Amino acid sequence: MTDILQIENLNIHFRTAEGSLSAVHDLSFSVKKGETVCVVGESGCGKSISALSIMGLLPENGHIAQGKILFEGTDLLSLKPDQMRKMRGNKISMVFQEPMTALNPVFTIGYQLREPLRIHQGFSKKQAHVKGIELLKQVGLSLPEQRMKQYPHELSGGMRQRVMIAMALACHPQILIADEPTTALDVTIQAQILDLINDMKEQLGTSVVMITHDMGVVAETADRVVVMYAGEIVEEGDVETVFNDPQHPYTKGLLASVPKVEGELTQLQAIPGSLPNLGEAIVGCRFQSRCPFAMDICRSQAPPIYEENGHQTRCWMKEGESIADNIVPS
Amino acid sequence: MPTTLFQVKNVKKHYPIKGGILRRTKSEVKAVNGVSLEITKGETLGVVGESGCGKSTLGRAILGLEPLTEGQLIFADQDITQLSRRQLKPFKREMQMIFQDPYASLNPRQRIGAAIEEAIKIHNPMNAKQRREKVLSLLEEVGLKREHYGRFPHEFSGGQRQRIGIARALALQPSFIVCDEAVSALDVSVQAQVLNLLKKLQSKYELTYLFISHDLGVVRYISDRVLVMYLGNMVELAPSEALYENPVHPYTQALLSAIPRTVPNKERERIKLMGEIPSPTDPPKGCAFHTRCPIATELCSQSKPEWRAVGEGHYAACHYVGEELNA
Incomplete structure (x- = not known):
């Protein structure tokens, strides 16, 4: 692949x-x-x-x-x-967390669904409308013809997320x-x-x-x-x-x-502990302050990435596995 | 013999929807539609x-934050449903609440010491020095530092703010605390800290919790008994272990099956619920769940199932309780 x-x-x-x-x-x-x-x-x-x-x-x-x-x-x-x-x-398309804020509240579902098809695929309004209905069917929305005329606030959260997925997948x-x-x-x-x-x-x-x-x-x-x-x-x-x-x-x-x-x-x-703030300057490993296994080297130097059969880990404990086995949480 | 701390009898809370020129009530949102519970001292009911x-709504109604449409609340053998505000005051200090978003429930311009102190000022005859000492010990109790006393809410992380919320709830030494989605806004690593803190405080002060959450994993971890609700109705109530090992109601079964497990297994079959949750303004007739239930029959759309015992402390509302759900 x-x-x-x-x-x-x-x-x-x-x-x-x-x-x-x-x-x-x-x-x-x-x-x-x-x-x-x-x-x-x-x-x-x-x-x-x-x-x-x-x-x-x-x-x-x-x-x-x-x-x-x-x-x-x-x-x-x-x-x-x-x-x-x-x-x-x-x-490349994207589905967001909150479909209510990602969908435009003043346009119908149909309008928003036709938009990518008309812009990217050059569909006519009619073609885009037919394709839009098909997409809504594909994502499992009931009454797709009616949904095309509805506004985002008329749908439930799950239905809005289905519309978002339909929009995202419109152009394959x-x-x-x-x-x-x-x-x-x-x-x-x-x-x-x-x-x-x-x-x-x-x-x-x-x-x-x-x-x-x-x-x-x-x-x-x-x-x-x-x-x-x-x-x-x-x-x-x-x-x-x-x-x-x-x-x-x-x-x-x-x-x-x-x-x-x-x-x-x-x-x-x-x-x-809690997650570090973005602005915090961290010396060494970024997880060091919350890590139960933190060693001296973790506090001074950032660890490199170790790879084993495609499995990557950014941790000093991978340096010489035998040492790591003997470390007990502090 | 465990003692009952709180009895909730057939509590209903309906919100009117008004419309038209005369603002007549057109219909109602049946937010809570007949809930009866007995909460035992020292337990956590999820x-x-x-x-x-x-x-x-159930949590708020129990604390008297919402007037009841119908029903009765009995706290420590006293009917508190009809009490006036003044008569309620001694009871209110016994019952506290921890909210989902502590940031929204803290005044951004008030130092957290003062925020925690507020309730003590109203309810306890202490002088300023004693109060300060009390707040400082509360801060340490919930895993914060004494020097946090004079800080403002924005200086804290989400997990710390939730600890402040807990300190506030504990300030009056209550016996009963409603936790409404108390850990839902937190990241998992911090959520586990707060859950463990709640458990520690419970055993130390013999607290009774009503723990409200949408997260079944969290509820299992903290609860002794669990109540499952759907559209304002009680669906199933059982000791925690029985509910998770042997759920009898099809809704509970589907809910449990829908939760993603932390074990990679693409082959796992879920019980699929079709459609969405109906609107509580117009709940389905008969069993509220019949529109999405995989085993619904004619009977379910006509008559509301009774609340029946199916085992030791295990109740469910389903006409076909005990029958296998094949999905």
């Missing part, structure tokens, strides 16, 4: 009143054709900002200081705004970026939407980049997982390896702090 | 359900 999207050493900075803050450091990962990659992490880890940078939609005070985003070999960062506009919604994109697509939804509706994204992905062969904070959603949808902490990738690997044999203390901590609905009931292992 | 199921 070929890589359709490659992100190389991406660094994103923000200009703020307190000076330039670094939100994402040296982010590198790739997405293969037809693959679902989940980017998981807690708030402020840079996952959403990375997704927005792929779309070229960084907020005004953000800029890419360094790095490349290669889509089918072309660096998206080198494209002019009008070339990028031809990509967005056409080759190669990549679908889904930023917390189910976070605002109830679990029974979440299950429907996750199934829908999976079905669509299989039918159309789309690659999916799913951004989420929910380890459960990752386990259910991902082929590969990228775990981020404070702007960096701390672990990356295929979903079975990362869940069954997590290597980084943060990934382990994250998995141990999710309350389970089945199996034995054990004491939750919380990760002590 | 309440779960999807949005609009009435779980938050």
